[in-house]
Amino acid sequence: MTEEELNWEVIVVGGGPAGMTAAIYAARYGLKTLLLESAVLGGAQATSPAIENYPGFLFITGIELASKMKEQVKKTGAKIREITEVKKITNEDGCFILETRRGDYRSRALIFATGGGHRHLNVPGESEFTGRGVSFCATCDGPLFREKKVLVIGGGNTAAVEAVYLSELTDSTTLIHRRDELRAEKAMQDMVFSSEVDIKWSHTVKEFKGDDLLREVVVEDLKTGETETIVVDGAFVALGSSPNSKLAINLGIETNKNKEIIVQANQTTNIPGFFAAGDVVESMKQIAVAVGQGAIAADSAYIFVRELQRTDPRGYGG
Ligand code: NAP
Numbered sequence: 001m002t003e004e005e006l007n008w009e010v011i012v013v014g015g016g017p018a019g020m021t022a023a024i025y026a027a028r029y030g031l032k033t034l035l036l037e038s039a040v041l042g043g044a045q046a047t048s049p050a051i052e053n054y055p056g057f058l059f060i061t062g063i064e065l066a067s068k069m070k071e072q073v074k075k076t077g078a079k080i081r082e083i084t085e086v087k088k089i090t091n092e093d094g095c096f097i098l099e100t101r102r103g104d105y106r107s108r109a110l111i112f113a114t115g116g117g118h119r120h121l122n123v124p125g126e127s128e129f130t131g132r133g134v135s136f137c138a139t140c141d142g143p144l145f146r147e148k149k150v151l152v153i154g155g156g157n158t159a160a161v162e163a164v165y166l167s168e169l170t171d172s173t174t175l176i177h178r179r180d181e182l183r184a185e186k187a188m189q190d191m192v193f194s195s196e197v198d199i200k201w202s203h204t205v206k207e208f209k210g211d212d213l214l215r216e217v218v219v220e221d222l223k224t225g226e227t228e229t230i231v232v233d234g235a236f237v238a239l240g241s242s243p244n245s246k247l248a249i250n251l252g253i254e255t256n257k258n259k260e261i262i263v264q265a266n267q268t269t270n271i272p273g274f275f276a277a278g279d280v281v282e283s284m285k286q287i288a289v290a291v292g293q294g295a296i297a298a299d300s301a302y303i304f305v306r307e308l309q310r311t312d313p314r315g316y317g318g
Contacts, residue, residue, distance in 0.1 A: 016043020018278025021294030116241025125208030133214020
């Protein structure tokens with residue numbers, strides 16, 4: 001790797017809405033900006049079949065919104081490295097060193113926007129049948145279940161939007177929720193109640209069963225304790241996400257009990273130069289919020305880097 005590729009003023013880790021916004025703002029501020037993404041740019045938003053609460057768009061699919069954001073990042077001149085997972089972050093003498101399969105990158109400021117991973121049910125058969133009937137993404141796998149019978153598990157916004165989307169494709173979509181009311185916001189609940197989605201209240205999944213493919217899901221009625229086996233073609237686990245904060249925790253970044261990063265109003269953390277934004281931080285999980293936090297993180301990184309360069313003659317990169 002050349003010196004030019006090695007040293008950055010700011011590195012953004014994670015290419016969801018928070019990370020892409022941070023990269024757009026940082027590059028437009030004139031910072032030498034690198035955006036690292038372990039998969040492809042998009043983040044969790046890219047898996048949403050319908051987004052109706054992001055201002056400026058009455059309706060847009062997650063994949064469309066993600067691709068518009070990506071186009072905008074490219075235009076700013078920020079360098080993008082996809083399929084580049086950060087394996088370890090260390091802080092040496094005021095410089096962050098990020099280990100990847102391409103080699104180590106160094107930066108003076110770091111914006112951590114790694115989002116969250118799918119929350120699992122952790123019941124027998126879940127991992128065995130993942131990709132063989134059990135799915136964590138209706139947008140990605142929904143079309144495989146056209147005119148079939150599916151279950152959606154969860155009661156939040158993700159479960160609601162995925163259940164409505166699937167009910168339009170499948171012969172039968174049943175939402176399984178462990179309580180007798182949804183957590184999803186009122187507008188999404190109204191969509192579910194006026195759709196073809198059947199709801200099984202106060203039920204929980206005990207096991208996924210099948211042969212090569214998922215065939216049955218065993219559920220328990222939490223009010224009576226009775227179990228029932230439902231014959232299905234697919235099951236979508238839609239339980240929200242848990243933060244991808246491990247790399248940050250290993251570096252000594254403070255989190256709450258849910259392992260979400262604790263940030264101040266300007267997206268600073270307990271380590272100077274380390275900023276965090278989006279679903280990985282302790283805040284409301286919404287695209288509009290992630291985008292706002294990404295912009296603030298870039299602004300804070302800009303102030304931090306310029307101040308450092310004024311007082312530290314090494315410039316960036318150490
Ligand atoms: P969420 O709001 O945290 O809801 C998770 C759901 O899964 C809850 O209903 C929860 O049940 C259930 N659950 C969790 N663990 C479970 C378990 N082990 N067994 C059974 N059920 C379990 O997650 P989300 O729906 O993904 O939403 C996350 C955030 O993203 C929210 O802030 C949401 O607003 C946002 N989001 C927005 C949109 C949109 O605006 N278009 C779309 C998707 C998500 P309980 O209710 O009983 O706790």
